[in-house]
Amino acid sequence: MSHFSKVQTSINNILLLKESLLNLGFRCDDQNKCIYDSSGQSHDVVLIATCNSFKSRESIVGFFWDQDHYDIIVDLDYWNKGSSFNFFVEQLHQNYALNMILQQTEMEGFQKIAQNNLVDGSVKLTVQRWI
Numbered sequence: 132m133s134h135f136s137k138v139q140t141s142i143n144n145i146l147l148l149k150e151s152l153l154n155l156g157f158r159c160d161d162q163n164k165c166i167y168d169s170s171g172q173s174h175d176v177v178l179i180a181t182c183n184s185f186k187s188r189e190s191i192v193g194f195f196w197d198q199d200h201y202d203i204i205v206d207l208d209y210w211n212k213g214s215s216f217n218f219f220v221e222q223l224h225q226n227y228a229l230n231m232i233l234q235q236t237e238m239e240g241f242q243k244i245a246q247n248n249l250v251d252g253s254v255k256l257t258v259q260r261w262i
Contacts, residue, residue: 168206
């Protein structure tokens with residue numbers, strides 16, 4: 132039986148969330164305000180992210196505002212990305228954190244010089260600022 136699963140996040144910036152989802156290959160839709168599970172139940176959301184998978188069905192993830200952060204809502208029966216949903220959540224958090232760091236460093240006058248994805252999954256970021 133299908134049902135929604137909810138995952139709490141610490142994500143609170145919708146623009147950086149959208150950018151992070153785009154970086155992970157998702158399309159974002161903030162016009163459609165409802166997500167459906169495979170049994171037809173609905174849940175109101177502020178953002179829907181979709182991505183075509185290797186099984187030719189879309190993976191659909193919704194985001195809704197919960198007081199001071201965005202939470203994820205998903206029907207895992209629709210998750211067809213070829214990797215686990217937990218891996219997606221880890222990737223999303225890492226990408227969101229990277230985008231937050233880049234935004235803050237740019238606001239402080241730094242420029243990104245290099246970004247390397249290391250073998251252990253971490254990201255090495257090099258920034259500089261001319262005085």
